[in-house]
Amino acid sequence: MKSHYRVIVIGGGVVGASVLYHLTKKGWTDVALLERLELTAGSTWHAAGGMHTVNGDPNVAKLQQYSINLYKEIEAISGQSVGLHMTEGLMLAATKPRWEWLKNVHSKGRYMGMQLELVSLDEAARLLPIMDKTQFVGAMYDPIQGHVDPNGTTHAFAGSARKAGAEVFTHTRVLDTKPRADGGWDVVTDKGTIVAEHVVNCGGLWAREVGRWVGLELPILAMEHQYLITEDMPEVIDFNAKAGMMMLHVVDFDGEIYMRQERNGMLLGTYERHGVPWSPKETPWEFGPTLLPDALDRMADNLEVGFRHFPAFQRAGIRKIVNGPFTFAPDGNPIVGPIAGQKNYWVACGVMAGFSQGGGVGLALSNWMADGDPGFDVWAMDVARYGDWATRSYTRAKVVENYGRRFRVRFPNEELPAGRPLRTTPMYQRWLDKGAVMGDSWGLEAPLWFAPPGVKDEFSFHRSTDFPHVKAECAAVRDAVGISDTSSFAKYEIAGPGAEAWLSRVFANRTPRTGRMTLSPMLNERGKLIGDFTVAKASDERFFVFGTGAAEKYHMRWFRQHLQADGGVTVTALGLGLVGLMIAGPRARDVLARLTDDDVSAKAFRFLDFRPQMEIGLVNAAVGRISFTGDLGYEIWVKPEHHVALFDAIWAAGEEFGIRPFGSRALMSLSREKGFGTWTREFRPIYGPFEAGLGRFVDLAKGDFIGRAAAVAEKQAGPARQRVGFVVDADDADAIGDEAVWKDGKVVGWITSGGYCHHAGCSYASGYVPSETLAGGTDGAKWEIEILGERRTARLQIDPLFDPTGAKARA
Ligand SMILES: Cc1cc2nc3c(=O)[nH]c(=O)nc-3n(C[C@H](O)[C@H](O)[C@H](O)COP(=O)(O)OP(=O)(O)OC[C@H]3O[C@@H](n4cnc5c(N)ncnc54)[C@H](O)[C@@H]3O)c2cc1C
Numbered sequence: 129m130k131s132h133y134r135v136i137v138i139g140g141g142v143v144g145a146s147v148l149y150h151l152t153k154k155g156w157t158d159v160a161l162l163e164r165l166e167l168t169a170g171s172t173w174h175a176a177g178g179m180h181t182v183n184g185d186p187n188v189a190k191l192q193q194y195s196i197n198l199y200k201e202i203e204a205i206s207g208q209s210v211g212l213h214m215t216e217g218l219m220l221a222a223t224k225p226r227w228e229w230l231k232n233v234h235s236k237g238r239y240m241g242m243q244l245e246l247v248s249l250d251e252a253a254r255l256l257p258i259m260d261k262t263q264f265v266g267a268m269y270d271p272i273q274g275h276v277d278p279n280g281t282t283h284a285f286a287g288s289a290r291k292a293g294a295e296v297f298t299h300t301r302v303l304d305t306k307p308r309a310d311g312g313w314d315v316v317t318d319k320g321t322i323v324a325e326h327v328v329n330c331g332g333l334w335a336r337e338v339g340r341w342v343g344l345e346l347p348i349l350a351m352e353h354q355y356l357i358t359e360d361m362p363e364v365i366d367f368n369a370k371a372g373m374m375m376l377h378v379v380d381f382d383g384e385i386y387m388r389q390e391r392n393g394m395l396l397g398t399y400e401r402h403g404v405p406w407s408p409k410e411t412p413w414e415f416g417p418t419l420l421p422d423a424l425d426r427m428a429d430n431l432e433v434g435f436r437h438f439p440a441f442q443r444a445g446i447r448k449i450v451n452g453p454f455t456f457a458p459d460g461n462p463i464v465g466p467i468a469g470q471k472n473y474w475v476a477c478g479v480m481a482g483f484s485q486g487g488g489v490g491l492a493l494s495n496w497m498a499d500g501d502p503g504f505d506v507w508a509m510d511v512a513r514y515g516d517w518a519t520r521s522y523t524r525a526k527v528v529e530n531y532g533r534r535f536r537v538r539f540p541n542e543e544l545p546a547g548r549p550l551r552t553t554p555m556y557q558r559w560l561d562k563g564a565v566m567g568d569s570w571g572l573e574a575p576l577w578f579a580p581p582g583v584k585d586e587f588s589f590h591r592s593t594d595f596p597h598v599k600a601e602c603a604a605v606r607d608a609v610g611i612s613d614t615s616s617f618a619k620y621e622i623a624g625p626g627a628e629a630w631l632s633r634v635f636a637n638r639t640p641r642t643g644r645m646t647l648s649p650m651l652n653e654r655g656k657l658i659g660d661f662t663v664a665k666a667s668d669e670r671f672f673v674f675g676t677g678a679a680e681k682y683h684m685r686w687f688r689q690h691l692q693a694d695g696g697v698t699v700t701a702l703g704l705g706l707v708g709l710m711i712a713g714p715r716a717r718d719v720l721a722r723l724t725d726d727d728v729s730a731k732a733f734r735f736l737d738f739r740p741q742m743e744i745g746l747v748n749a750a751v752g753r754i755s756f757t758g759d760l761g762y763e764i765w766v767k768p769e770h771h772v773a774l775f776d777a778i779w780a781a782g783e784e785f786g787i788r789p790f791g792s793r794a795l796m797s798l799s800r801e802k803g804f805g806t807w808t809r810e811f812r813p814i815y816g817p818f819e820a821g822l823g824r825f826v827d828l829a830k831g832d833f834i835g836r837a838a839a840v841a842e843k844q845a846g847p848a849r850q851r852v853g854f855v856v857d858a859d860d861a862d863a864i865g866d867e868a869v870w871k872d873g874k875v876v877g878w879i880t881s882g883g884y885c886h887h888a889g890c891s892y893a894s895g896y897v898p899s900e901t902l903a904g905g906t907d908g909a910k911w912e913i914e915i916l917g918e919r920r921t922a923r924l925q926i927d928p929l930f931d932p933t934g935a936k937a938r939a
Pocket of ligand 1: 138139140141142144162163164165166167168169170171172173174175176177178179300301302303330331332333334335338354355450451452453454476477478479480481482483484485
């Protein structure tokens with residue numbers, strides 16, 4: 129072992145081994161992996177090794193595709209078999225909602241180039257004779273499913289890395305990691321201290337403990353997980369003989385069961401509804417490759433359904449039960465990336481499907497380390513998606529909930545209850561008193577819509593109980609005035625003599641004049657969108673920046689990365705230290721005028737004006753004339769202690785104008801009519817600003833800024849694809865996002881978000897299509913959006929449905 133390495137990877141599970149291999153692929157060969165016991169000694173060794181490409185997030189699904197394609201490569205390089213069995217797979221639905229969900233997945237798979245196929249139940253039963261087809265309503269076939277040998281796979285990654293120069297040390301336990309003054313790390317092991325430029329925490333079951341050495345409380349928790357292996361089953365032997373192939377990999381969502389062939393029998397695993405966390409506070413270091421005591425009774429409910437769905441199991445004996453722990457993040461996706469404030473410290477943990485995702489995680493992280501950018505959209509697994517609010521108890525509540533729902537349908541209008549309420553604004557009770565149905569906005573309770581007594585959300589892929597009430601909220605805004613909470617936005621204060629220069633370098637648009645606001649995208653070096661913001665100039669050396677609440681930590685990491693020690697600028701995330709309300713609609717100005725003696729006339733307080741200090745009612749506020757509704761509107765920002773007083777004043781002044789509260793569902797409906805997009809849907813790091821329709825907010829003339837060269841190239845070449853809107857001939861279900869876009873009978877693009885436009889009175893969807901498909905303008909072509917398995921006629925909608933000239937917002 130050398131005294132110095134460029135990278136030390138802590139942990140030799142499938143994830144650490146994959147990270148090591150991918151670093152060597154990037155040309156980083158001065159790298160070593162340290163494993164306290166043998167490779168696979170965490171959760172990897174007893175995994176069922178199953179793998180598939182389906183994931184709720186299309187970007188994670190792509191990484192899963194990548195991981196699976198990698199297996200032949202590492203086998204060839206290392207000479208180590210991964211025990212690959214591409215058995216193909218079936219996903220089964222026993223209920224209508226699950227069938228609808230499968231149809232959505234199928235539509236999503238089309239634009240991702242996946243070869244998923246909806247098959248008849250007869251065909252499903254032919255492929256899987258052990259199923260009782262009368263128990264199901266639909267099935268989807270996936271040719272890219274199967275399983276690998278966990279041990280062989282991990283050794284194949286490690287062996288391939290070794291061939292490229294990496295070193296692997298087993299029986300070497302890391303005891304501590306200490307930052308060095310030169311920006312590197314002292315990695316203290318039981319065999320001495322090693323200096324490393326970078327440290328990667330791939331500690332799996334111990335990732336929390338490893339993280340705690342640097343003050344991190346990673347939001348992950350291990351759950352006990354069980355599968356059983358049957359004795360030989362005649363039905364399996366018979367199928368193998370007749371079909372000349374292994375039994376298919378199976379996911380029976382409604383039974384909450386997955387299955388695959390193991391020798392001449394079957395392996396059947398379950399995600400129990402009442403899952404049990406393992407070592408919730410600390411993972412014992414002495415825990416080795418041992419199994420946990422089995423608890424077959426916890427599987428009883430699932431097995432009962434399994435026996436009904438697959439009667440052959442009733443006759444099968446059980447050969448072995450495996451109960452082992454593995455880790456999950458609150459949303460079930462991996463936790464990957466650099467840690468803000470810890471130079472050259474990286475994590476890749478919380479990987480609950482190491483054999484579907486391990487390869488993609490290694491690829492993303494190695495790109496990030498070598499190129500400063502993961503190379504594609506990894507928001508769904510970025511460690512920065514969780515703020516400090518994701519405590520151990522919160523993580524536990526959410527992980528247990530997520531585990532129990534692993535195979536359950538999550539409806540687009542469904543909010544999950546665990547770990548709530550966690551963060552609330554002072555307005556919380558007031559909103560509830562007005563009938564608010566609350567949603568979870570990354571830990572913060574935020575009104576979704578306002579329900580009359582006795583009415584609640586019915587969860588569905590179709591329009592639901594909220595429909596007429598959201599419509600009424602939209603009408604209040606468009607016809608009179610509405611009030612809503614803006615506290616869930618991220619707010620930053622940028623101050624100091626270097627503030628203006630810093631903003632000009634980090635954001636793509638010019639900085640506004642004092643008292644004005646600009647809309648500004650933020651680009652990475654590759655010229656891709658990593659955020660969209662409103663920048664307001666309060667004074668020469670003080671700015672406020674407003675952005676997406678969920679991305680606060682993600683953006684702060686970027687901001688910090690681009691701060692220079694002597695740059696004369698401070699960036700502060702204000703969090704809930706600044707809260708807000710929005711009033712919007714044609715009477716919004718009348719309401720504001722009742723509350724202040726400032727001149728708020730159209731001439732004195734123009735669209736995109738910003739006043740850092742105004743007395744509104746009893747309180748001091750900062751007010752910007754802007755509204756995501758696309759209507760005349762104001763965002764009013766106050767300290768939290770004034771939130772309620774501000775609301776009471778606005779409400780009292782607004783009553784004569786018919787003021788009404790509106791929630792985020794109405795806001796999205798209204799903004800959709802304007803063709804606005806949002807971060808994580810329309811704006812993501814896979815799109816350039818010109819593709820996304822934000823080109824007019826990129827000021828190429830202002831001088832250099834991050835991503836400028838790439839933005840110039842995008843503009844010169846013309847965007848390869850473009851964000852467009854569609855009016856959809858929908859029935860009672862609207863697009864929600866990730867549906868396929870068809871043109872003249874071919875899939876050409878995808879939907880990023882959709883829904884009903886209550887004021888315009890139509891179903892609308894926004895998405896991306898290749899620029900060449902737009903050559904014919906809006907005429908002639910047959911556009912369709914696939915919703916719940918049905919292709920719905922759609923019309924290209926170039927102009928906003930509401931106020932296309934922007935006259936109302938500027939009135
Ligand atoms: C019963 C069961 C069935 C499963 N089935 C599947 C499946 O079918 N498909 C699938 O994709 N996934 C499955 N999984 C999940 C899969 O096992 C995990 O996704 C995967 O193992 C995670 O790998 P990892 O490398 O992140 O963590 P781990 O395997 O836990 O590896 C972490 C490693 O780090 C080492 N380590 C930790 N701290 C230190 C330190 N300080 N110094 C040195 N070394 C250290 C540990 O010894 C360990 O070897 C299953 C898991 C279980 C338990």
